[in-house]
Amino acid sequence: MRLLVIRILATLSVLLGVNYVAWRWLESVNWSAWWIAVPLVIAETYSLIDTILFATTMWRAKQRPRPTSPPQGTVDVFITTYNEPIELVMTTAHAAKRIAYPHETWILDDGARPEMEAAARAAGIGYIRRSADWDGKPRHAKAGNLNNALFQTDGEFLLILDADQVPDPLILERTLGYFADDPQVALVQTPQWFSNVDEADPLGSQAPLFYGPIQQGKDGWNAAFFCGSNAVLRRDALMQLGIVGYVRDVEASTRRTLRAAESLLAREAHRRSNEPELRAELSRLRAEVGAARSEIDEGGHIADVTFRVREAVDAASQRLVALDVARMHDDLAELQALPVQRDAELGVVVIDDAALARLAASDLSPLGAVDAVSALLDALRVDRPGEAQPLQPLATISVTEDMATAMQLHSLGWRSVYHHEVLAHGLAPDDLGTMLKQRLRWAQGTMQVLLRDNPLLKRGLSAGQRLMYFGTMWSYLSGFAAVVYLAAPVVYLVLGILPVTAWSVDFFLRFLPYFLVNQVLFVVVARGIRTWRGQQYSLALFPVWIKACVTSFANVVLRTPLDFVVTRKDKVAEGRVPWREIWPQLTAIGMLLLALIIGVGRVVVGTADGTGTLVNTVWVAYDLLALSVIIQAARYRGFGGEPPQEAVDREPSKGTA
Numbered sequence: 001m002r003l004l005v006i007r008i009l010a011t012l013s014v015l016l017g018v019n020y021v022a023w024r025w026l027e028s029v030n031w032s033a034w035w036i037a038v039p040l041v042i043a044e045t046y047s048l049i050d051t052i053l054f055a056t057t058m059w060r061a062k063q064r065p066r067p068t069s070p071p072q073g074t075v076d077v078f079i080t081t082y083n084e085p086i087e088l089v090m091t092t093a094h095a096a097k098r099i100a101y102p103h104e105t106w107i108l109d110d111g112a113r114p115e116m117e118a119a120a121r122a123a124g125i126g127y128i129r130r131s132a133d134w135d136g137k138p139r140h141a142k143a144g145n146l147n148n149a150l151f152q153t154d155g156e157f158l159l160i161l162d163a164d165q166v167p168d169p170l171i172l173e174r175t176l177g178y179f180a181d182d183p184q185v186a187l188v189q190t191p192q193w194f195s196n197v198d199e200a201d202p203l204g205s206q207a208p209l210f211y212g213p214i215q216q217g218k219d220g221w222n223a224a225f226f227c228g229s230n231a232v233l234r235r236d237a238l239m240q241l242g243i244v245g246y247v248r249d250v251e252a253s254t255r256r257t258l259r260a261a262e263s264l265l266a267r268e269a270h271r272r273s274n275e276p277e278l279r280a281e282l283s284r285l286r287a288e289v290g291a292a293r294s295e296i297d298e299g300g301h302i303a304d305v306t307f308r309v310r311e312a313v314d315a316a317s318q319r320l321v322a323l324d325v326a327r328m329h330d331d332l333a334e335l336q337a338l339p340v341q342r343d344a345e346l347g348v349v350v351i352d353d354a355a356l357a358r359l360a361a362s363d364l365s366p367l368g369a370v371d372a373v374s375a376l377l378d379a380l381r382v383d384r385p386g387e388a389q390p391l392q393p394l395a396t397i398s399v400t401e402d403m404a405t406a407m408q409l410h411s412l413g414w415r416s417v418y419h420h421e422v423l424a425h426g427l428a429p430d431d432l433g434t435m436l437k438q439r440l441r442w443a444q445g446t447m448q449v450l451l452r453d454n455p456l457l458k459r460g461l462s463a464g465q466r467l468m469y470f471g472t473m474w475s476y477l478s479g480f481a482a483v484v485y486l487a488a489p490v491v492y493l494v495l496g497i498l499p500v501t502a503w504s505v506d507f508f509l510r511f512l513p514y515f516l517v518n519q520v521l522f523v524v525v526a527r528g529i530r531t532w533r534g535q536q537y538s539l540a541l542f543p544v545w546i547k548a549c550v551t552s553f554a555n556v557v558l559r560t561p562l563d564f565v566v567t568r569k570d571k572v573a574e575g576r577v578p579w580r581e582i583w584p585q586l587t588a589i590g591m592l593l594l595a596l597i598i599g600v601g602r603v604v605v606g607t608a609d610g611t612g613t614l615v616n617t618v619w620v621a622y623d624l625l626a627l628s629v630i631i632q633a634a635r636y637r638g639f640g641g642e643p644p645q646e647a648v649d650r651e652p653s654k655g656t657a
Helices: 002-028 031-059 086-097 114-122 141-150 171-175 177-181 210-220 235-271 276-297 302-337 353-361 368-378 401-411 432-452 463-475 478-495 505-526 532-540 542-558 579-604 610-635 645-649
Strands: 075-081 104-109 126-128 157-162 185-189 231-234 340-343 348-351 415-418 424-426
Touching: 002 031, 002 505, 031 210, 031 463, 031 478, 031 505, 075 086, 075 141, 086 104, 086 114, 086 157, 104 114, 104 141, 114 126, 141 235, 141 401, 157 235, 171 177, 177 185, 185 235, 185 401, 210 415, 231 235, 235 276, 235 302, 235 401, 276 302, 302 368, 401 415, 401 432, 401 463, 432 463, 432 542, 432 579, 432 610, 478 532, 478 542, 478 579, 478 610, 532 610, 542 579, 579 610
Parallel strands: 075 104, 075 157, 104 126, 185 415
Antiparallel strands: 157 231, 185 231, 340 348
16 A cells, blocks of 8 residues: 555656656746756756656565575675774674574685784684785775685675674574575675664764665665675675676777777788788788677687687788798898999998988888787786786776676676665764765765766666666766755845746746655655655765766776775764865855845845745755754764664564565
């Protein structure tokens, strides 16, 4: 029944939204003030697409029963760490060791700390650090740490935990059954829940809407994705992913090499236009390379194809050497025939200058292009020398490995499960500065995936999966829309410039139903979950989202390095307000307040429209209420008491998963 209500509200929300935004574009854009009117209607269009994606997500919201099969299979528990306090890591490790289902526990120490190794050995817990093969090679952050450990362990399933995520003893009992129920399940994700967050949660860490309705909605489309921790993964699925990625990488590098060789040979053949024999030989070799590239595109075996190209290059080299030797004989004959004379004064032989110039202009080595092609082929290495290990099962295309890995698994036909039960408790950031770094990293990783492996274009994904992944990526573009939503009321209150043609009855009849139904849909979906903090941060973090988009674009397109920052989990706040990070929000607050004062003043003196001022005053009030969370967060210094009982005992859905 609830799902039916959600679908009705979702349909109404989309229809009313399309009606409103279409009217905005066709009837109400104030073209005389296009510089604010057009950005505003584009921002509203962005929000409509966001509504459509949210409605689509909730269309198949799934509340799963617990698995029917008993847990089975061997398990490795991986605890990833870099520089977290040893005591914190060992607290998680001891809890992991107490998990009821038989397993092996491993600490994956990317910091390679001797004291961490000693603590792990003393507790009888496995310890893994990177091998020497990683020295001087790309490390790929957490994904590299996990990939390194994959080849040093052999459990059929992997439970992955961040250093602070203390697991429930029953976490494997509650999740492993899904893999037995469906052999195509590669991933079971459980919520992340933080025990050091109080009721106010000024940093908005809990994310109950995401770890609940949104993941359940994605689960209905078989698109619930890996969130980096508190998840169980099937080793076979990851290894298949690594093999497929390896093959695709080798294919791509082979295509690039053959394309470069073909281009080089074409250029050299053109340069030899006055030497028919050389040109014919180079053109023949170029045709061989082109045929090889076509064969690979059609699915030909890379080893066989490249072997034939090497044979063709060797044969061409031999023929060109023969031509070269013949030409050297001709050059020697020409040298002997050069007109010479003896300088009586100096007692030396002098060669005619014109003849010498002709000799210098000739190319005595026609093998240059073929040698270059041979060198390119030699660079084709199946062992991927640029990487520490040929196979990289967890995705390395972003600073966050989770979403990218899940999307690759789904594209290969594997399934995922979202198990809605808190089975591990972690530590959220204790201060605003740390939280901002964490959110920036998440957003950067997501945008890197969008730019490098756009789900809308990715083979193997269903239409629903494409939309589910794209919806998450799309949400991080909201920073640009937020700037417009903050600027538009300021422009009207200060300058009296309308972005719409008029605050007419038509406007309210279209906008209010759309807005109200959208809010009702949100309330029904949330079903008692506190979501206001999340709504505040969706607007208040607009500088973070913009920075993430810009830096990710610079990284992927312009090859600018992207710093990877590990979230602090030592329960110690930085003790300072990150003014450099929050000045845009504070500036926006100041401008909104000033605009409000000016707008009210203009109404008092009779130079402003009362209806427009009222509408924009309400708009400003909402913006200020949303942005005020930044001030609360800046003053926050961590939750000092014991973890709230709700955070310790909470089960989102008793009796079901």
